[in-house]
Amino acid sequence: MKGIIFILLEKVVIEAHGEGVWDALLEKSGASGTYTSLGSYPDEELLGLVAAASEATGRPQGEILTWFGRKAMPLLRERYPDFFTRHQQTIPFILTLNEIIHPEVRKLYPGAEAPDFGFRRSGPNELELEYRSKKKMCALAEGLIHGAADVFGEKAVIEQPRCMHRGDESCLMVCRFESAAS
Amino acid sequence: MTSEGEDPRVRIQQLEQRLARQRRVLEEAENIAERATRDLYERIQELERIRVQLSEAKEQAERASQAKSAFLANMSHEIRTPLTAIIGLAYLTMRRAEDPRIRKNLSDIHESGNHLLGLVSDILDLSKLEADKIMLDDVDLAIDGVLERVSTMTAARAQSQGLEMAFSVAPEVPRQLRGDTVRLSQVLLNYVSNAIKFTERGEITVRVDLESQDADSVLLRFSVTDTGIGVAPEHLGRLFRPFEQIDNSDTRVHGGSGLGLAICRRLAERMGGAVGATSEVGRGSTFWFTARLHLSLRTAEFSPRQELEGRRVLVVDDNPTARTVISGLLSPFPVTVETAASGAEAVAHVVAAHQAGQPFHVLLLDWRMPELDGIATARRVRELVPHSSCPAVLLITAHGREEAIGAAAEAGIEVVISKPVTESSLVDSLVRAVSGREHPAGQPARDPARSAGVDDFTDALRGRRVLVVDDVPMNLEILRGLLEVAGCSVETADSGMEAVERVRRGGFDVVLMDIQMPVMDGVSATQEIKRTPGCERLPVIAITANVLEQDHQRYRASGIDDVLCKPVEPSMLYATVARHTPGVRRDPGTDPVAPAEPAVTLAPLFDVENALGFLGGNRELLVRTARMFIASNEHDVEPTLALLTAADLKTAARRFHRLKGSSAMLGCRRLTELSALLERELKAPEAKAPSAERLREFSAVMGQTMAVLRKHVEAAGT
Ligand code: HEM
Numbered sequence: 001m002k003g004i005i006f007i008l009l010e011k012v013v014i015e016a017h018g019e020g021v022w023d024a025l026l027e028k029s030g031a032s033g034t035y036t037s038l039g040s041y042p043d044e045e046l047l048g049l050v051a052a053a054s055e056a057t058g059r060p061q062g063e064i065l066t067w068f069g070r071k072a073m074p075l076l077r078e079r080y081p082d083f084f085t086r087h088q089q090t091i092p093f094i095l096t097l098n099e100i101i102h103p104e105v106r107k108l109y110p111g112a113e114a115p116d117f118g119f120r121r122s123g124p125n126e127l128e129l130e131y132r133s134k135k136k137m138c139a140l141a142e143g144l145i146h147g148a149a150d151v152f153g154e155k156a157v158i159e160q161p162r163c164m165h166r167g168d169e170s171c172l173m174v175c176r177f178e179s180a181a182s
Numbered sequence: 183m184t185s186e187g188e189d190p191r192v193r194i195q196q197l198e199q200r201l202a203r204q205r206r207v208l209e210e211a212e213n214i215a216e217r218a219t220r221d222l223y224e225r226i227q228e229l230e231r232i233r234v235q236l237s238e239a240k241e242q243a244e245r246a247s248q249a250k251s252a253f254l255a256n257m258s259h260e261i262r263t264p265l266t267a268i269i270g271l272a273y274l275t276m277r278r279a280e281d282p283r284i285r286k287n288l289s290d291i292h293e294s295g296n297h298l299l300g301l302v303s304d305i306l307d308l309s310k311l312e313a314d315k316i317m318l319d320d321v322d323l324a325i326d327g328v329l330e331r332v333s334t335m336t337a338a339r340a341q342s343q344g345l346e347m348a349f350s351v352a353p354e355v356p357r358q359l360r361g362d363t364v365r366l367s368q369v370l371l372n373y374v375s376n377a378i379k380f381t382e383r384g385e386i387t388v389r390v391d392l393e394s395q396d397a398d399s400v401l402l403r404f405s406v407t408d409t410g411i412g413v414a415p416e417h418l419g420r421l422f423r424p425f426e427q428i429d430n431s432d433t434r435v436h437g438g439s440g441l442g443l444a445i446c447r448r449l450a451e452r453m454g455g456a457v458g459a460t461s462e463v464g465r466g467s468t469f470w471f472t473a474r475l476h477l478s479l480r481t482a483e484f485s486p487r488q489e490l491e492g493r494r495v496l497v498v499d500d501n502p503t504a505r506t507v508i509s510g511l512l513s514p515f516p517v518t519v520e521t522a523a524s525g526a527e528a529v530a531h532v533v534a535a536h537q538a539g540q541p542f543h544v545l546l547l548d549w550r551m552p553e554l555d556g557i558a559t560a561r562r563v564r565e566l567v568p569h570s571s572c573p574a575v576l577l578i579t580a581h582g583r584e585e586a587i588g589a590a591a592e593a594g595i596e597v598v599i600s601k602p603v604t605e606s607s608l609v610d611s612l613v614r615a616v617s618g619r620e621h622p623a624g625q626p627a628r629d630p631a632r633s634a635g636v637d638d639f640t641d642a643l644r645g646r647r648v649l650v651v652d653d654v655p656m657n658l659e660i661l662r663g664l665l666e667v668a669g670c671s672v673e674t675a676d677s678g679m680e681a682v683e684r685v686r687r688g689g690f691d692v693v694l695m696d697i698q699m700p701v702m703d704g705v706s707a708t709q710e711i712k713r714t715p716g717c718e719r720l721p722v723i724a725i726t727a728n729v730l731e732q733d734h735q736r737y738r739a740s741g742i743d744d745v746l747c748k749p750v751e752p753s754m755l756y757a758t759v760a761r762h763t764p765g766v767r768r769d770p771g772t773d774p775v776a777p778a779e780p781a782v783t784l785a786p787l788f789d790v791e792n793a794l795g796f797l798g799g800n801r802e803l804l805v806r807t808a809r810m811f812i813a814s815n816e817h818d819v820e821p822t823l824a825l826l827t828a829a830d831l832k833t834a835a836r837r838f839h840r841l842k843g844s845s846a847m848l849g850c851r852r853l854t855e856l857s858a859l860l861e862r863e864l865k866a867p868e869a870k871a872p873s874a875e876r877l878r879e880f881s882a883v884m885g886q887t888m889a890v891l892r893k894h895v896e897a898a899g900t
Contacts, residue, residue, distance in 0.1 A: 034207045
């Protein structure tokens with residue numbers, strides 16, 4: 001996992017709970033805590049931090065990852081406004097993931113393992129994402145989708161009829177978007 | 183979890199840990215940055231390698247493309263030779279074929295062959311240009327000369343379509359420049375021919391304007407405007423690209439290979455210029471090009487300005503454009519120009535001016551005008567105005583020049599100018615007209631043929647029937663003029679093929695044959711003539727720009743009886759024609775140019791007018807040529823004489839041949855005739871070394887000629 005993700009996590013945690021909490025998570029998980037955006041670090045280190053947070057809060061790990069993803073998206077927008085400004089809605093934005101966003105990510109961060117998704121428009125405001133990655137971070141994806149909806153002033157309702165964590169071959173996320181005002 | 187800031191020691195420990203983390207981050211970031219920089223550096227290196235490879239590949243591709251162009255150029259050349267044979271033979275067979283269907287087929291072959299030949303020639307030109315194989319001349323040129331050349335070559339067609347042609351040069355354009363006359367004319371000719379082709383009625387205007395000027399060169403803009411069918415704006419841009427206009431709509435419009443304009447573009451670019459066109463469908467087009475020409479270092483010596491100073495000129499033409507153009511041509515000169523739109527108006531003007539004590543000096547009259555035409559107007563003026571204040575009359579005609587000259591002469595008008603009127607023809611005629619006025623007792627208007635010894639030959643030539651063959655109309659006219667003055671009756675043919683046809687019909691005493699002609703050249707035509715029963719003995723005299731002796735021998739071997747070099751020196755022409763047509767009016771036994779004939783010594787040593795006739799009136803060129811002549815002959819006389827004593831007659835003959843040519847160019851006619859005589863004597867079947875007396879004569883004439891030339895050169899130098 002690229003250091004940028006760890007840095008985002010650090011920011012999100014410190015912003016929400018203060019530096020002491022971040023120190024404690026590091027100490028507890030035994031993570032090094034020295035992250036540069038271009039460096040690569042073991043996936044386990046990220047999962048260790050998530051596990052530590054889960055333990056400290058009593059919340060499931062998935063929920064922690066989702067929370068992180070949701071909070072991380074506005075920060076991503078700050079760093080990479082170009083991916084966002086040409087869209088007014090979440091679905092068209094997400095649909096550029098395979099063709100634009102993640103390919104660019106792979107160029108910017110050599111060694112990045114950003115996933116490709118399978119897409120299906122199941123209705124005017126509905127999008128199905130099929131996710132298969134050995135990292136099995138569907139929870140992070142869900143959080144990022146919520147975060148994206150936040151950015152575009154929408155609200156996402158996501159169901160996962162299939163999930164690798166439940167033994168399925170891939171995860172299926174059925175997302176419905178509505179304007180946040182309604 | 184510990185909350186922040188409880189115990190200062192814990193707090194310090196925490197801060198130290200964070201600091202340590204930050205240090206490690208910094209270090210790692212540094213390493214990453216360094217790696218990234220190295221990476222970047224390597225990529226730049228690789229890009230550089232790729233760039234070098236690409237530029238090498240590009241160069242290679244360019245070389246290949248040049249090689250291709252060169253190959254194409256060679257091929258086109260190779261193709262032309264057999265193609266010419268095909269065309270010629272098709273034509274000949276067609277003329278003989280009885281069956282009309284076969285005739286039709288052969289005529290199609292002939293026509294297609296000609297089309298193909300044109301295409302191949304264009305490809306040759308274009309590929310030479312693209313392979314950078316064309317070297318441009320940088321020699322003295324006169325813009326008026328270029329326009330005149332173009333007008334001579336197009337006037338007939340324009341006239342036959344009833345088109346007016348007007349040429350004008352902006353007054354600020356320097357007249358003496360350096361550049362490539364042939365290429366400049368080629369582009370302009372292409373534009374003008376196109377304009378004529380696509381204009382059914384109206385006029386074609388050729389303008390030369392000054393775009394910009396710097397210390398040693400000018401950028402000139404040549405534009406040709408017609409009132410023709412025009413070109414749709416979306417097609418304009420493509421016209422100048424090779425092969426692109428070869429689609430149905432455009433070939434119909436542009437005919438030919440479609441390469442002409444592409445060639446024009448390349449040529450203009452080679453001359454440091456550009457091309458372009460504007461057009462309005464149904465109203466006409468303007469095609470222009472620019473070219474950079476160097477300013478000539480020489481200054482004009484001959485100043486028509488002085489001659490024309492203060493003259494009053496009345497321009498009479500019913501066509502307003504013609505009036506404007508002619509007035510415009512005169513605007514750089516210190517003359518007063520007034521205009522009249524009809525003969526009657528002109529008469530009124532002249533009478534009024536006479537009564538006011540401000541008579542016109544020159545009347546420029548258009549011949550064909552409604553009601554009172556040019557000649558009638560001139561007559562009326564003569565009746566009404568006393569002789570002393572009667573203006574000189576110049577008749578301008580767009581129609582058959584011969585006809586006009588005849589009619590004008592009857593009315594006592596000396597000067598006839600053909601349309602299109604160019605500045606130089608106009609100014610020359612004006613100067614001649616007004617200076618004639620001033621010295622009524624002086625010499626009559628100089629006629630080059632007259633001063634070229636025609637009187638010596640009229641007896642020998644009167645009534646000779648001559649066929650002149652040349653594909654360049656101008657050359658035909660020159661020869662016709664020269665021969666007619668000498669009393670010959672002249673017919674012309676513009677191709678070898680036509681010559682053969684005409685000769686077969688009979689009625690000629692001699693044929694003057696240009697060698698280089700398309701389709702059937704002079705040599706083949708002569709062979710054809712000599713094969714024709716009854717024509718075996720008809721003398722054929724070749725006229726060629728080729729000066730190589732071995733080529734002349736080849737011509738003679740093919741049956742040609744004699745060879746004249748271009749530019750044809752009139753006395754040589756007369757002498758040669760006379761020699762080959764010993765006829766009724768001459769004593770059968772007399773050799774036309776008997777040895778030691780006194781006429782030889784009577785020819786002038788140095789005839790400036792005659793020389794200027796060859797050199798296009800270019801006095802500077804005359805001086806340079808004279809200088810060259812002096813330099814190359816100064817040390818040549820002794821060795822030549824030595825050759826004669828050593829009895830190397832062949833080499834000596836060649837020397838005299840050369841001397842004959844070079845002295846003729848300079849109007850050193852006595853030397854020319856003497857050299858010709860010597861050459862002939864040396865080439866005679868039983869030639870022996872010339873007599874001592876002849877050699878003394880030669881040394882003397884040579885010495886005198888050199889002295890006269892030196893004087894001329896010195897006078898010009900100061
Ligand atoms: C709704 C939109 C997005 C979704 C659902 C999404 C999903 C994911 C997921 C699930 C991963 C984890 C890697 C994996 O599962 O194999 C990931 C990685 C990543 N994504 Fe996205 N992403 C989204 C938008 C973005 C945007 C806008 C950016 C920023 C430009 C971004 C940058 C990254 C980066 C840098 C990684 C880390 C790759 C690595 O370290 O190997 N993603 N994304």
